[in-house]
Amino acid sequence: MWQPSDSFEIPLDVWVETVIKGWLVPNFRDLFQAVQVPITTVLEGLDLALQAIPMPLFTLALVLVAWAVASRGLALFTLVALAVVDLIGVWPQTMTTLAMILTAVLFCAIVGVPLGIAAARRDGFEKGLRPVLDIMQTIPPFVYLVPIVMLFGVGMTPGIIATIIFALPPIIRLTNLGIRSVPEDLIEAAYAFGSSPRQVLWEVQLPLALRTIMAGLNQTLMLALSMAVIAALIGAGGLGLIVYTGLGRLDVGAATEGGLGIVLLAMILDRITQALGSESTTKSPGLLETLKAFFRIRAPANPPGSGGQSVS
């Protein structure tokens, strides 16, 4: 039976090629190169630093962080997990991956939080942004790997750019959501006392949206980690590369080592950022608490005169 494509086919592939190869690449090469500079700088700095820190020192630091923000349990888990990562011999790659993830998340936050704030403030902007975010979240990353390679070449930085595109939507969405769900009466109260819009943002909206923004950051972090292997396809290194080469050589052992490293790193980072987000809810006496309690001058447990005080 006849179907439209028998008579006519839209040459979409040709169009896209023309736009990208014929127009975007030659005209904007410098711009795309310039975009890479800050990312490369941050990444190289972080990678250098993380590789330079001795494994026991890094482990100790992260264990303390886990204890301070979460619980003793997580501190213990962090200790064991990092030890395993070292023992299976993927420590340097883990640090590279960590540097990549942190770089990607940093730039996601730098771009995403302001975009989320802007979306929360202007309905029109949010309407325009929403379909873009939907596309970013549904399009398979493999689709944009090709144009990224064309525009940015191969290597670590293009890998991070792909990661940023993939991981950006949650932090924008949740920043927007967090700011929009600040109760209207609090905003009204802030304005009634003469705040400027900027003061309302910093004094009321951002602090109250912080938990939601942290949840967005956590999601962004997890998405960035899940891109580790895909980013390796276009030249990013780290644990993703171990898995990718393992795949190529059908080396199931190497792939497992890389995979385990990613999973353990993901679990540690997930728990720590979650604990940051749900700040001081239910946790066993943490390190910070213990230290604080130690140095605090004992405050009176109950202020005098509970109910119905009269005015003097």
Place this chain on the structure above:
Amino acid sequence: MTEKIVVKNLSKVFGDDPDQALEMIRKGKTKDEVLAETGQTIGVQSVNFSVEEGEVFVVMGLSGSGKSTLVRMLNRLIEASEGEIRFDGQDMRGADAATLRKLRLEKIAMVFQHFALFPHKSVLENVEYGLKVARVPAAERRERALEALRKVGLAAWADRRPATLSGGMQQRVGLARGLAVDPEILLMDEPFSALDPLIRRDMQNELLELQRELRKTIVFITHDLDEALTLGDRIAIMKEGRFVQVGTAEEIVGNPADDYVAAFTQDVDRARVFDVASVMEPPEALELAETDAGAVRARLDELGRDALHLLRDGALAGLVTRRSLAQAAGGGGGPLEGAMVPEMPRARPGDVLRQVYDACSAGLPVAVCDEEERFVGVVTPEAVFELLAEDKNAPEEEDAPDGEEKAAEAAPALSA
């Protein structure tokens, strides 16, 4: 007295074409008709009033009558559709963003129904907020915030989070936040309606006490008539976006403008609204040394009363009644000393009638003396009962055999 707030012809329409809606209203359509025909809601409609410095102006009305819309228009949290707002003669509606901010920072503060305290800030930081956005240096604003907290009796709670305080305490923090900026005008949108009745009464008393000291100009919104009568120097009754009556408590209860206001006020305890001065008659008394029993009787007959006050050297000495006269002398013109009862009911002109009710029930006239103990008037039982006659809530008379009556009432209920 200067007029602090002047509002002229102020209206608010929620919708896309306010002018059209206002035009329809002017042609006599009702709020509901405008809503049905244009889909626009009339929030407030041609409201006029002025508030004097140091006055508590209460706006009272049922839910949806436009009270919040009105008070929010005053500090422009809602933009008015039409009309004029002036604070100290300064035009509010035409003010640009910077002037508006300055006014909000320095002149007008607001207290909210649901407190609207910032949950992420401590009590002190909440109270400091207005000063912080005004960029007052940290040390000074802390001092002023603590001072405001002291005024409402919560200084000890400065470092707590609002969520750890009870409702009444949270509202006192809200009040302190308003007071900390030392505003000339306080806008209060149903500040006490989220509180339970006992605490509400406390807060009302506290506000009155603070007001006596601070003399702020207050616009107070409530849907509770009792609260309005307790707090308001003047009261506006609002219905469907309009003021149906503006006046003092006594004017509103004693002389309701229409059936709507009358329906509101019929259940009011008039004995708590009207004061002694409103039923007081000119003082009638005789000088003890210059009179005798016969003269007193003649005077009583002349006035048609049963009791008369006596003076000694111009000062109130006591009371003689027909009964005490009869008991003392059995007639004749003997000395009055024996017939005089030195203990007599007294009141001040500002006391509400409830306070003299018992004396009136006993049939005695109440001597009204001012602050310098000058005898300025008499309240007769007849005058009090006449004023309270329309009031269903008047307390039962002391000497009524209510025990029996109650038993009689209860009996059918028991047998049923």
